[in-house]
Amino acid sequence: MKPAPFAYHRPTTLGDALEVLSGNADAKVLAGGQSLVPLLSMRLAGPSALVDINAIPGLDTIEVTEAGVRIGALARHADVLAHEGVRRVQPLLPEALSYVAHATIRNRGTTVGSIVHADAAAEMPSVLVLLGGSVEAASTGGTRTIAAEDLFLGPLESTLRPEEIATSAFFPALPAGAGVAFDEIARRQGDYALVGLGAVVDGDSVRASYVSVSDVPTVVDLSGVPDDRLGEVALEHLDPVDDIHATAAYRAQLVRVLTKRVVTKAREAAR
Amino acid sequence: MSAQDTVRHGEQLHLIRLRVNGIGHDVEVPARRLLSDALRHDLGLTGTHVGCEHGVCGACTVLMDGKPVRACLIFAVSAVDAEITTVEGLTEPDGSLSPVQQAFSECHGLQCGFCTPGFLTTITAGLNENPCPTHEEAREMIAGNLCRCTGYQNIVKSVERAAEITQAKEAESA
Ligand SMILES: Cc1cc2nc3c(=O)[nH]c(=O)nc-3n(C[C@H](O)[C@H](O)[C@H](O)COP(=O)(O)OP(=O)(O)OC[C@H]3O[C@@H](n4cnc5c(N)ncnc54)[C@H](O)[C@@H]3O)c2cc1C
Ligand code: FES
Ligand code: FES
Numbered sequence: 037m038k039p040a041p042f043a044y045h046r047p048t049t050l051g052d053a054l055e056v057l058s059g060n061a062d063a064k065v066l067a068g069g070q071s072l073v074p075l076l077s078m079r080l081a082g083p084s085a086l087v088d089i090n091a092i093p094g095l096d097t098i099e100v101t102e103a104g105v106r107i108g109a110l111a112r113h114a115d116v117l118a119h120e121g122v123r124r125v126q127p128l129l130p131e132a133l134s135y136v137a138h139a140t141i142r143n144r145g146t147t148v149g150s151i152v153h154a155d156a157a158a159e160m161p162s163v164l165v166l167l168g169g170s171v172e173a174a175s176t177g178g179t180r181t182i183a184a185e186d187l188f189l190g191p192l193e194s195t196l197r198p199e200e201i202a203t204s205a206f207f208p209a210l211p212a213g214a215g216v217a218f219d220e221i222a223r224r225q226g227d228y229a230l231v232g233l234g235a236v237v238d239g240d241s242v243r244a245s246y247v248s249v250s251d252v253p254t255v256v257d258l259s260g261v262p263d264d265r266l267g268e269v270a271l272e273h274l275d276p277v278d279d280i281h282a283t284a285a286y287r288a289q290l291v292r293v294l295t296k297r298v299v300t301k302a303r304e305a306a307r
Numbered sequence: 308m309s310a311q312d313t314v315r316h317g318e319q320l321h322l323i324r325l326r327v328n329g330i331g332h333d334v335e336v337p338a339r340r341l342l343s344d345a346l347r348h349d350l351g352l353t354g355t356h357v358g359c360e361h362g363v364c365g366a367c368t369v370l371m372d373g374k375p376v377r378a379c380l381i382f383a384v385s386a387v388d389a390e391i392t393t394v395e396g397l398t399e400p401d402g403s404l405s406p407v408q409q410a411f412s413e414c415h416g417l418q419c420g421f422c423t424p425g426f427l428t429t430i431t432a433g434l435n436e437n438p439c440p441t442h443e444e445a446r447e448m449i450a451g452n453l454c455r456c457t458g459y460q461n462i463v464k465s466v467e468r469a470a471e472i473t474q475a476k477e478a479e480s481a
Contacts, residue, residue, distance in 0.1 A: 037360070038339060038341070038344075039339040039341075040339070041317075041318045041337060041338075041339055042338060042339060043319065043338070044319075044321065044338030044382070044384055046384070046385075066382075066385070069380050069381060069382070069385070070362060070377075070380055073341075073361075073362075073379075073380040073381070073382070074360075074361035074362055074380065076339070077341075077360050077361060077379075078361065086338070088382075088384075088385050090385055090388075091388065114374075137451075138365075138450055138451025139375070139433075139448075139451065140365065140368055140375040140376060140377060140429060140451050141362060141377065141380075141451065143371075143374045143375060143376050144371075144376045144377070144380065144381065224450065225447065225450045226450050226451055
């Protein structure tokens with residue numbers, strides 16, 4: 037199927053883009069299009085207008101400081117994944133990004149787009165919440181910072197307003213001595229996970245965040261939990277569901293196996 | 308809307324210039340025209356195939372500024388700043404087969420050929436980035452493309468053979 041007609045805007049400044057969005061209640065932002073275009077083609081979405089941000093200079097930045105990594109709205113997954121500074125300051129980012137779709141999709145899809153798309157099966161929203169990151173949002177009224185924990189409302193639903201453009205996402209740096217790991221099970225390498233999780237181990241603190249298990253990214257505190265109880269304790273905070281891809285029982289089993297595996301890997305990385 | 312843009316059946320058309328295989332083409336398209344359809348229908352470059360139209364199969368893969376992308380997930384109007392290479396643009400300047408094309412022919416990398424353009428573009432870019440892939444890397448390089456015919460073994464062989472041919476050619480010209 038093909039997308040329904042829409043008005044197309046290709047602004048060259050952020051101000052112009054925000055201007056179009058503010059006057060157009062059901063316009064949508066087009067970044068990489070790797071999630072939006074399939075939705076349009078299947079006619080699951082039918083915005084009256086698209087605001088293509090790809091011609092706006094200065095949005096494709098990746099800034100690395102000792103505090104963390106700031107990723108601009110047009111930085112593609114592939115560029116973030118290949119960035120040496122990102123790897124050094126927050127190794128969980130490249131580790132999780134290597135599971136986001138296939139290389140060809142990562143060449144076009146953006147990390148910020150993936151976050152605001154708020155898919156419970158996507159890796160980046162989960163990682164942002166686990167690390168306590170944030171998103172910078174701009175509108176004609178000004179800018180605001182949305183903490184990751186306040187961003188996700190439900191499947192494909194975030195607190196970003198329709199008239200806002202997410203200009204960047206910030207991932208705090210990994211503290212010295214801490215360790216991270218990410219792993220997931222998918223039917224084919226690069227496909228959406230049946231279950232995935234990332235973990236951060238920092239001294240006695242152990243935290244994990246799940247993908248494809250609940251409607252919104254869920255962080256579970258596993259500090260002080262003995263290794264053979266990690267999966268069971270995680271399941272007390274999660275509610276795996278049946279769908280076309282896997283049964284709830286199978287997902288629960290994956291949570292048990294993967295939680296132990298990922299926490300162990302994060303511990304080893306912390307040494 | 309620019310001065311040249313017109314309206315057909317109530318839908319606004321955009322006059323755009325696409326650069327494909329080194330040549331500029333002026334076309335008039337609605338904003339919803341997928342790049343895959345613009346290449347096939349507006350430019351007659353039917354080498355780019357369309358399978359799923361939602362990013363899963365990889366048949367429509369073309370190179371945008373040298374990097375593989377899904378032509379079915381990009382609007383033609385959004386591709387105006389890029390240099391696009393389709394399967395038609397992969398042959399050597401003298402018209403002979405590129406190393407990847409030659410390897411597919413030698414190793415039976417194709418049967419019906421429907422998926423082949425997407426594999427050829429993906430592998431061409433993949434080998435540019437990683438000229439000597441391990442067996443595992445060769446498999447990963449094509450993980451995003453689906454083939455209904457060959458069972459992939461011969462396609463993986465083709466990746467490895469293409470790497471050999473490229474290296475032999477480079478040694479020759481060095
Ligand atoms: C075959 C396939 C497999 C995939 N597998 C995975 C996977 O395993 N894991 C995964 O996480 N993702 C996967 N993806 C999705 C991919 O990662 C997308 O790139 C990403 O989810 C969306 O980013 P985008 O830049 O393409 O956003 P778009 O598709 O352009 O936009 C997505 C949504 O976000 C909005 N939006 C985008 N950017 C902004 C912004 N800056 N401000 C405000 N709103 C914005 C759009 O309006 C739209 O509603 C897959 C995609 C495909 C086609
Ligand atoms: S037609 Fe584009 S990926 Fe299948
Ligand atoms: S050769 Fe027939 S689909 Fe691949």
